[in-house]
Amino acid sequence: MSTHTVRARGLVRGTVEGPALVCAKAFSFLGDVDMDTGEIIAHGHEHRGESIAGKVMVYPETKGSSGGCVVLTTLAKRGRQPAAIILEKPADTNMVEGAILAGVAMVCQPEHSLIDVVPNGATVAVDGTAGTIAWQG
């Protein structure tokens, strides 16, 4: 076991730690997740039935409606928001607005892809201000 550290672009402040939820495909907050529970409901999603609450989500990019930021803030009102979001591609303003309001730390564009690197479920630490990602493995 050693600590792996990767630099990324810090987007939304916050220093958090949580189990990784690694998704290989673009994620849509509108439609892919239940607004009340945080459970992934998209048919064919690799983590269908799992919850995003408290997780460090790793996915390539956000897709879908601009209503996505409303979903994120609604989840936060119920305490079902993810701990952090790691986007592999650049972020759009809509999700950043949602993450700021929901208090979800967010980074993007890590120096290399993490999707095949971070094991799903591994404990990942994210610093949204410094733009760092660290995990044991």
Next chain:
Amino acid sequence: MHLTVEEQAMLDGRHGEVIARALDYLVQLGEAFEAEQLVDLSYAHYPAEMSIYHGSCEDVIAYAETGAKVRIPTTSSTLACDLERWSEYGCPQPIHDLQTKAVDAHRKMGILGTYTCTPQLLGFVPPKGANIISVESSAIIYFNSVLGARTNRGGLFTRYAAVTGKYPLTGYLITANRRGTHLFTLDLEPDDLAHDSDYSALGFHIGAIVGSEVPVLDGLPMPTQDNLVALGAALATSGSVTLFHAPPHTAEANSVAEAFQEAAPKEAHRVRRGDLRGAYEKITNISEGEAIDFVTLGCPHYTLGQLRSVADWLREDDAKVHENVRFWICTNRMTKRAADFDGITAAIEAAGGFVICDTCPVECHMRQSTCKEFGLPVPQVKAMVTDSFKMARYVGDLIGCRTAVRPREACLRAAVTGKLVQRKTAKSRATPSGGV
């Protein structure tokens, strides 16, 4: 990020906690996108919190309780019901009652009750170069492109921009980001762009190619205001286009070279008659001659001229809307007041149409998900005819019906006959455009 003395004072809480928090959010947004400073805004078009979204009205009601007030002229976008005539078209009372409380909150905050997707048609015409913030994709693209004002795609932070009058200098507020990226050369005959819906088809075709970048349309014949509203709404539907240039008709470019800020286009495309026909065919999944039960005009909200052209068409033949057809024409209240005064509303409604304000079919209780959430019976709509690609794109998913896009005159014939009729016949009588 560099803050002025005034901004730092806001952030430090010298204007109260609400303003400090709002400015903090905007600074965080700016930092995420590496903005160097905030800029002063002159206008905001605000997302009218809708009672069909869980928690949305409750949220603004609570925010208004803090005493927060907008600092710049702020108009409001569409709601989930017609505030005055909600009971006349089957709007469930809980949707109306909750919506009314949000309207009270908006008034308390100083937000103007325009409740329309087209504030630019109500006299909110920011000058070229003005920094503003707007929600509603069809208004955003019109402000940026036709008027040359500068706005990003506003979201939840429009509230914080409106109460502080500030926004980070990012995105489309920066001249270099307003450069054209894709060239579209129009190989079209005047006939191909005869109706507002043809401009809607053009926008829908181009938006699907260009995605979120900046198209430049070369060879657009002199358009009307209505044509440009239709074009922009469709560009922002199939793509997430925020700005387009159509030299010399749009604000920032008299020539194609100017639109590209002298750089080379990333991609060049030609647009031909077949592309527009293809757009109509692709979006339509009702067959010719098939029965229809809903006709919607007014996406984006119709102007007084467009309303008059509908009234004139109906009056001329003493036409009556078919008994199986629900026929809505959506507009804003200021325009409806003028239409009432001119006898236009009376003419449309005597024929069986309904002039509806503040909302539209996909924003109101006609949405399937809304009905389910409120435990209401889902309105049965099987097939809708509209003159707008934007409306057609959203009704399939949100209302759950099939759709066809046709020019206004063909929509009117569908309303009267209860059937989807031929796209064009020798006998068809065009409606006057109504636009300026």
